[in-house]
Amino acid sequence: MNIRLNRDLVSGGVFVAAGAAFAVTASGYDIGSASEMGTGYFPLCIGILLAVLGVFVIAQALRSDIGAESVNLRLRAVLLILASLLAFYVLLPILGLPLSTFITFVIAAKADPETPLTQIVAAGAGLAIIAYLLFVVALGLPIQAFPALLS
Amino acid sequence: MDIFANLSLGFQTAISLEGMFYALIGTLLGTAIGVLPGLGPVATIAMLLPLTYGLQPELALIMLAGIFYGSQYGGSTTSILVNIPGESASVVTCLDGHQMAKQGQAGTALATAAIGSFFAGTVSTFLIAGFAPVLATVAFQFGPAEYFSLMVLGLIGAIALAHGSMIKALGMILLGLLLGLVGTDVTSGGQRYTFGLSELFDGIDFVAVSMGLFGITEVITNAGASTDRNVLTSKLHGLFPDRQQLGRMAPAILRGTALGSFLGLLPGGGATLSSFTAYAVEKKISRTPGAFGKGAIEGVAAPEAANNAASQTSFIPMLTLGIPGNAVMALMIGAMMMHNITPGPEVATTNPRLFWGLIVSMWFGNLVLLVLNLPLIRIWIKLLSAPYRLLFPAIVVVACIGVYSVNNSTFGILLLAAFGLAGYLLAVLGCEPAPLLLGFVLGPWMEEYFRRAMLIADGDFTVFVTEPLSAVLLALAVIILAIFTMPAVLRKRDAAFVEKEE
Numbered sequence: 001m002n003i004r005l006n007r008d009l010v011s012g013g014v015f016v017a018a019g020a021a022f023a024v025t026a027s028g029y030d031i032g033s034a035s036e037m038g039t040g041y042f043p044l045c046i047g048i049l050l051a052v053l054g055v056f057v058i059a060q061a062l063r064s065d066i067g068a069e070s071v072n073l074r075l076r077a078v079l080l081i082l083a084s085l086l087a088f089y090v091l092l093p094i095l096g097l098p099l100s101t102f103i104t105f106v107i108a109a110k111a112d113p114e115t116p117l118t119q120i121v122a123a124g125a126g127l128a129i130i131a132y133l134l135f136v137v138a139l140g141l142p143i144q145a146f147p148a149l150l151s
Numbered sequence: 152m153d154i155f156a157n158l159s160l161g162f163q164t165a166i167s168l169e170g171m172f173y174a175l176i177g178t179l180l181g182t183a184i185g186v187l188p189g190l191g192p193v194a195t196i197a198m199l200l201p202l203t204y205g206l207q208p209e210l211a212l213i214m215l216a217g218i219f220y221g222s223q224y225g226g227s228t229t230s231i232l233v234n235i236p237g238e239s240a241s242v243v244t245c246l247d248g249h250q251m252a253k254q255g256q257a258g259t260a261l262a263t264a265a266i267g268s269f270f271a272g273t274v275s276t277f278l279i280a281g282f283a284p285v286l287a288t289v290a291f292q293f294g295p296a297e298y299f300s301l302m303v304l305g306l307i308g309a310i311a312l313a314h315g316s317m318i319k320a321l322g323m324i325l326l327g328l329l330l331g332l333v334g335t336d337v338t339s340g341g342q343r344y345t346f347g348l349s350e351l352f353d354g355i356d357f358v359a360v361s362m363g364l365f366g367i368t369e370v371i372t373n374a375g376a377s378t379d380r381n382v383l384t385s386k387l388h389g390l391f392p393d394r395q396q397l398g399r400m401a402p403a404i405l406r407g408t409a410l411g412s413f414l415g416l417l418p419g420g421g422a423t424l425s426s427f428t429a430y431a432v433e434k435k436i437s438r439t440p441g442a443f444g445k446g447a448i449e450g451v452a453a454p455e456a457a458n459n460a461a462s463q464t465s466f467i468p469m470l471t472l473g474i475p476g477n478a479v480m481a482l483m484i485g486a487m488m489m490h491n492i493t494p495g496p497e498v499a500t501t502n503p504r505l506f507w508g509l510i511v512s513m514w515f516g517n518l519v520l521l522v523l524n525l526p527l528i529r530i531w532i533k534l535l536s537a538p539y540r541l542l543f544p545a546i547v548v549v550a551c552i553g554v555y556s557v558n559n560s561t562f563g564i565l566l567l568a569a570f571g572l573a574g575y576l577l578a579v580l581g582c583e584p585a586p587l588l589l590g591f592v593l594g595p596w597m598e599e600y601f602r603r604a605m606l607i608a609d610g611d612f613t614v615f616v617t618e619p620l621s622a623v624l625l626a627l628a629v630i631i632l633a634i635f636t637m638p639a640v641l642r643k644r645d646a647a648f649v650e651k652e653e
Contacts (some may be wrong), residue, residue, distance in 0.1 A: 089568075092551075
């Protein structure tokens with residue numbers, strides 16, 4: 001998906017928002033004084049600094065003649081990779097390592113639309129077996145190996 | 152300071168059966184993963200970090216260092232044979248290395264890279280042994296104000312020499328500092344930005360941050376992008392350079408080593424900058440500059456020597472001052488912290504086995520690279536022909552398992568997803584992840600030194616400029632900032648990076 005955006009302008013906005021969020025949260029903590037700093041003192045300073053820097057970046061972006069550029073957001077890859085990570089998060093405690101590995105692999109691999117499904121399934125199954133042998137059998141990681149229902 | 156007594160202690164640690172074993176495993180694993188296209192040293196180290204948890208600290212570091220230079224060498228192999236740089240430091244190796252491969256001299260190019268790296272590694276090992284203790288004695292004179300100013304200088308230097316927009320890099324550092332503060336405040340015991348999540352009490356997991364920013368981001372950027380690769384494997388005979396080639400590469404290796412050793416010491420220096428600079432220097436002083444880009448052996452020898460020398464000397468500020476000059480050193484610091492070792496001038500005295508063992512293991516690792524890599528080249532070629540379309544989902548899975556194993560908790564996987572997404576979006580905006588990682592690692596320390604300096608000075612902010620040493624360090628930081636934001640320099644810097652990237 002292609003969108004048009006002014007990178008510097010948006011980066012500046014991100015800095016302002018993040019700096020402000022950290023600073024505002026920090027102001028709720030114990031600030032203390034310069035000689036005896038509380039929990040919030042340093043993050044408050046850095047947060048303000050970041051927000052100010054962000055304003056500076058925005059100002060620079062507005063003055064510069066580089067406007068909006070076309071940017072390709074790799075939506076398919078973003079969504080599928082995130083989905084594969086979340087799948088691992090949800091499935092590992094339920095299905096155990098080899099099955100979660102397989103499912104995560106398959107979802108992630110679909111980020112490339114041209115890979116044939118048979119290839120994905122074969123490679124995913126191979127990786128699931130390797131993961132089981134390496135992490136559970138050889139390294140003995142305390143990680144659930146099989147579906148919760150079975151064990 | 153008896154350098155030889157120290158080195159012999161180092162030899163006892165590194166050349167012990169265990170030390171050699173882990174250096175060997177590290178180097179081999181590093182090379183194996185480093186040759187895979189699209190996996191640079193940072194992602195490789197972050198991915199393999201979990202394997203070292205169970206080891207003794209010195210063995211863990213020896214193995215990680217092995218992974219580091221192994222992955223760098225692996226990157227060169229990929230550059231020469233496929234013309235795809237595995238990491239930014241090997242971009243220049245592509246230029247002439249791949250041309251040599253096309254002319255049927257792939258073997259010679261690989262051997263040149265190995266010999267250059269080994270020589271540079273040997274020299275810089277001695278430099279570290281000689282210099283690090285001296286720097287450590289200096290560092291003992293530092294108070295909290297000096298340390299704070301030194302960190303400011305280190306961070307500013309790192310972004311001035313790295314590429315991309317400097318002001319955005321500054322923003323990324325600040326963001327990193329803030330993220331580094333998440334968790335329990337050591338001094339007061341108060342919670343910050345944890346929002347009641349007990350998983351965040353110890354701070355944001357370092358492995359999840361680095362793996363997300365460098366591994367997952369990379370995968371999102373490259374998955375499904377067309378990758379046409381043809382590996383030049385047919386002509387691998389004649390590994391060793393002939394006498395005439397040796398004559399051409401020897402001085403280039405010497406120059407590359409000298410340049411790289413120096414540049415590695417600078418914050419932000421490290422492998423990438425030095426390989427680019429070494430290439431530029433070779434081209435400039437060559438009698439036949441026209442030969443560069445068409446398979447000049449000097450164009451392989453000098454940058455390879457330089458990047459290896461630099462990646463080793465960049466350990467000096469990391470080990471003695473606790474200042475990471477680049478993202479890889481930030482990772483090494485993270486790894487040391489996991490083993491409860493705080494990098495700084497004390498390491499050489501409180502932990503001499505670790506300190507000297509690590510140094511000697513670097514030399515040993517370089518020897519392993521030289522001896523094993525050329526015979527193993529066919530295996531590396533098999534690996535680097537692995538299709539990326541099956542590689543990237545495997546990277547995702549390995550990242551998940553690695554992050555899980557840090558605390559045996561699935562929470563890290565959520566962090567991994569968050570930082571992967573954030574890293575990708577920031578990359579779209581033209582913000583580089585490396586400065587964020589540097590800030591993330593230094594955040595808690597900067598706060599600590601700032602706090603202590605202010606406590607001693609009774610809340611007087613001028614302490615940073617009235618203490619002479621601290622004033623000098625801050626002045627240097629300001630000068631660097633001023634120089635690199637001057638429009639004329641900025642244009643030159645941009646031009647330099649553009650030229651290099653072509």
